[in-house]
Amino acid sequence: MKIDPEKAIEVKPGIWWIGWPDYQAGFSNNPYLIKDGEEIVIIDPGSRLDAHWSIVKRKIESIVPLEKITMVIATHQDPDLCACIPFIEDAVGVDNFELVTTDRTSLFMPYYDIKSEVTVVEDGDKMEIGDSGRILEFITSPYLHFPGAMVVYETLEKILFSSDIFGAFSVDWNLYANEYYHEAIKSFAETYMSDKRHIINFLDKIKNIDIELICPQHGSLIKKELIPKIIGVMRNLEVGIWK
Amino acid sequence: MEINHQQAAEFAQLLIMRGLGLYGDKKMAKICDDSGMDCRVGSSYELPDNENIEDSLKKLMINYSKFNLPAKMTVLVLAKKYGMLIPEELKSSKKKKSKYRQKLEFKS
Numbered sequence: 261m262k263i264d265p266e267k268a269i270e271v272k273p274g275i276w277w278i279g280w281p282d283y284q285a286g287f288s289n290n291p292y293l294i295k296d297g298e299e300i301v302i303i304d305p306g307s308r309l310d311a312h313w314s315i316v317k318r319k320i321e322s323i324v325p326l327e328k329i330t331m332v333i334a335t336h337q338d339p340d341l342c343a344c345i346p347f348i349e350d351a352v353g354v355d356n357f358e359l360v361t362t363d364r365t366s367l368f369m370p371y372y373d374i375k376s377e378v379t380v381v382e383d384g385d386k387m388e389i390g391d392s393g394r395i396l397e398f399i400t401s402p403y404l405h406f407p408g409a410m411v412v413y414e415t416l417e418k419i420l421f422s423s424d425i426f427g428a429f430s431v432d433w434n435l436y437a438n439e440y441y442h443e444a445i446k447s448f449a450e451t452y453m454s455d456k457r458h459i460i461n462f463l464d465k466i467k468n469i470d471i472e473l474i475c476p477q478h479g480s481l482i483k484k485e486l487i488p489k490i491i492g493v494m495r496n497l498e499v500g501i502w503k
Numbered sequence: 504m505e506i507n508h509q510q511a512a513e514f515a516q517l518l519i520m521r522g523l524g525l526y527g528d529k530k531m532a533k534i535c536d537d538s539g540m541d542c543r544v545g546s547s548y549e550l551p552d553n554e555n556i557e558d559s560l561k562k563l564m565i566n567y568s569k570f571n572l573p574a575k576m577t578v579l580v581l582a583k584k585y586g587m588l589i590p591e592e593l594k595s596s597k598k599k600k601s602k603y604r605q606k607l608e609f610k611s
Contacts, residue, residue: 298603299601299603299604330601330602330603331601331602331603358601358602358603363572363575363576364576366572367572367573379599379602380595381595381599382594382595382597384597385595385596385597385598385599386597386598386599387598387599387600387601388598388599388600388601388604389601389603389604
């Protein structure tokens with residue numbers, strides 16, 4: 261199937277990729293939108309640069325009006341994930357949407373001039389959204405690559421929104437990972453991750469979760485058939501070697 | 504659960520010392536007083552001879568956490584390091600509904 265990266269792409273029923281490829285720097289961004297009934301969830305909406313936000317905004321508005329957003333999830337506080345949240349807040353209104361993140365990450369939200377109250381979640385917390393029994397489970401991923409980082413597991417379609425974990429630099433970008441994607445992951449993880457213990461800790465936490473699709477913040481989406489191989493590569497990564 | 508007195512004493516000493524450094528004598532004296540703990544920490548620290556020491560430690564953790572979010576994170580990290588039981592009051596509810604759903608249910 262040919263994919264048009266100019267459009268929002270429904271990767272599973274009710275779940276869209278609303279990101280943008282970066283064929284120059286290889287630092288593609290992958291925000292996601294979940295629509296379930298009247299609830300609209302954006303995961304890691306992204307940068308505030310006009311060249312980036314204009315794309316994400318257009319893609320959101322191709323699905324729902326911006327002011328209908330009910331929840332924004334920040335898996336950690338980096339500007340490539342969070343800097344545009346004030347634009348959403350302007351459209352929806354202060355405290356008219358739920359901003360969800362971990363305690364450590366919540367400390368940084370005011371630095372973006374975000375005025376809305378933050379809903380703090382902890383490891384293993386679950387949140388029911390929408391009308392279809394969809395549950396979002398929040399799983400902390402300490403020190404990958406921020407102490408307060410987390411991932412989100414969506415139970416209905418069995419998607420792991422993995423934040424920077426399983427991310428990759430990808431100049432020759434594709435929406436879906438190919439059989440060589442593990443090498444692209446290495447180039448990213450070796451640069452950003454500092455300690456193998458944290459990777460092993462995280463992989464142990466998710467080892468019993470049934471995952472159909474991994475949706476990272478950078479790089480490509482990983483379908484089920486590639487997941488075992490990629491997890492094997494992650495377990496043996498050499499990280500923290502940058503000097 | 505039986506507490507390890509040695510570890511609990513080290514935990515309390517460290518938490519109180521950090522509190523004295525970060526929040527000052529007066530605030531820590533009040534927190535220790537409210538929790539039934541001794542605020543005088545030196546090179547060695549012993550838990551007060553108190554039948555309800557587990558309750559005192561729990562109160563110390565909860566009261567300290569009320570300073571602010573970083574204080575709560577300090578309590579959680581040190582509690583993990585020293586094998587302390589984290590009070591239920593410091594844990595989240597685990598299963599939540601989005602605020603949107605709560606509003607919907609409140610209306611109906």
